[in-house]
Amino acid sequence: MTAPASSLLDLIGNTPLVELQRLSPPGVRIFAKLESQNPTGSIKDRIALSMVDAAKLEPGQELIEPTSGNTGISLALVAKLRGLKLTCVMPENATPERRIVLGLYGATIVDSPAEGGSNGAVRLAQELAAADDRYVMLFQYANEANVRAHYEGTGAEIVRDLPRVDALVAGLGTGGTLMGTGTRVREANPDVVVAAAEPVPGELVMGLRSLEDGYVPPILDVSKLDRKLLVSNAESVAAVRALLDKEGIFAGVSSGAVAHVARRVADDLPEGSTVVCVLADGGWKYLSAPFWHETDVEQSMERTLWW
Amino acid sequence: MSTVRLPPVLREEAGGVREVEASGSTVRELLDNLTFELPGLGERIYDGEEIRPFVNVYVDGEDVRTLGGLDAPVREHATVVLLPAMAGGCDRAS
Numbered sequence: 001m002t003a004p005a006s007s008l009l010d011l012i013g014n015t016p017l018v019e020l021q022r023l024s025p026p027g028v029r030i031f032a033k034l035e036s037q038n039p040t041g042s043i044k045d046r047i048a049l050s051m052v053d054a055a056k057l058e059p060g061q062e063l064i065e066p067t068s069g070n071t072g073i074s075l076a077l078v079a080k081l082r083g084l085k086l087t088c089v090m091p092e093n094a095t096p097e098r099r100i101v102l103g104l105y106g107a108t109i110v111d112s113p114a115e116g117g118s119n120g121a122v123r124l125a126q127e128l129a130a131a132d133d134r135y136v137m138l139f140q141y142a143n144e145a146n147v148r149a150h151y152e153g154t155g156a157e158i159v160r161d162l163p164r165v166d167a168l169v170a171g172l173g174t175g176g177t178l179m180g181t182g183t184r185v186r187e188a189n190p191d192v193v194v195a196a197a198e199p200v201p202g203e204l205v206m207g208l209r210s211l212e213d214g215y216v217p218p219i220l221d222v223s224k225l226d227r228k229l230l231v232s233n234a235e236s237v238a239a240v241r242a243l244l245d246k247e248g249i250f251a252g253v254s255s256g257a258v259a260h261v262a263r264r265v266a267d268d269l270p271e272g273s274t275v276v277c278v279l280a281d282g283g284w285k286y287l288s289a290p291f292w293h294e295t296d297v298e299q300s301m302e303r304t305l306w307w
Numbered sequence: 308m309s310t311v312r313l314p315p316v317l318r319e320e321a322g323g324v325r326e327v328e329a330s331g332s333t334v335r336e337l338l339d340n341l342t343f344e345l346p347g348l349g350e351r352i353y354d355g356e357e358i359r360p361f362v363n364v365y366v367d368g369e370d371v372r373t374l375g376g377l378d379a380p381v382r383e384h385a386t387v388v389l390l391p392a393m394a395g396g397c398d399r400a401s
Contacts, residue, residue, distance in 0.1 A: 196370075198370070200390075201390060201391070201393050214361035214362075214391040214392045214393050215361075215392065215393055216360060216361065216392050222370070222372050222373070223372075225373050226373060227369060227373050228369065228370035228372065228373045229368055229369050229370070230365050230368045230369070230370070230388065230390075231368075
């Protein structure tokens with residue numbers, strides 16, 4: 001029996017681990033941590049709660065964040081239940097699903113020009129925050145409360161639930177999951193291999209006019225990673241489908257990249273090893289993406305084939 | 308010989324091509340050989356003796372920063388990828 005929760009926010013974290021028996025190579029056990037089980041369906045609920053509470057907003061202050069993804073939805077939930085206003089800045093070509101769900105949660109949406117991509121949204125949010133004292137920008141890429149949420153939550157839960165971890169695999173976005181979870185898991189398992197699954201960058205990134213427009217998140221310390229593996233779109237999608245076909249897990253695209261790297265890392269480990277991979281969200285928000293059918297994969301890959 | 312794949316932002320320094328060939332048994336040797344042929348590329352990739360922070364170099368899909376940096380070994384016929392460093396999660400919604 002579990003006591004009823006007094007708030008949805010109390011249900012953030014404590015996500016389940018499930019063994020991927022059919023995806024694991026012989027002799028190695030891969031466990032997946034299902035972050036889709038958080039209240040809004042993604043791992044970002046953890047950092048939204050942690051960052052908002054750490055910010056200790058004064059009366060009259062409001063949140064602003066450049067995001068068109070899971071972080072926005074998580075912040076919208078936390079803001080609502082903490083009685084705070086939230087503005088999300090996103091490129092005007094972000095998918096309608098994102099706008100609709102953020103609007104339903106009560107967030108205000110500000111558009112940034114499509115051609116500026118995510119960097120443009122960040123710049124606009126910074127300008128708006130600088131021009132108006134009301135706004136507090138949490139900025140997940142540089143917020144230590146992001147890392148702390150994973151050290152105290154994700155990582156501590158893995159250590160509690162598994163006596164030994166030989167490898168930890170998570171997606172590389174802000175770096176928060178890898179830094180926080182990796183540090184905590186390494187404290188308990190000094191020889192653990194911390195591996196990052198890095199998606200091949202999208203079109204706007206590949207279209208950067210200058211290398212100086214690139215970005216390394218301040219909270220990411222690559223020296224704390226043991227491996228950092230680039231995963232193609234085709235590999236991510238193949239692994240998303242394998243998760244569904246073999247394990248019944250309907251996961252998002254980044255989870256496909258993570259599962260792909262988990263298998264690659266598992267192949268390099270001795271028999272008897274345990275691998276944990278963190279699956280950040282479910283597949284529901286990607287239904288309109290053009291890769292769920294075999295022919296779609298080839299066609300969409302064709303369009304984004306850079307070499 | 309290894310194949311080196313260039314992102315659009317670096318192709319100008321290589322005459323507009325997507326891929327070039329280079330040889331070397333370490334990343335340093337390979338990049339030195341490559342940038343000797345294409346000095347403009349060298350200026351974009353190197354900051355003194357080090358790889359620029361906004362440039363990622365992958366050998367067979369793995370970032371060389373976790374493989375020993377410029378001393379990382381490169382096998383014969385490897386695939387080397389150069390990419391601008393970029394925070395993840397970007398543009399995936401668009």
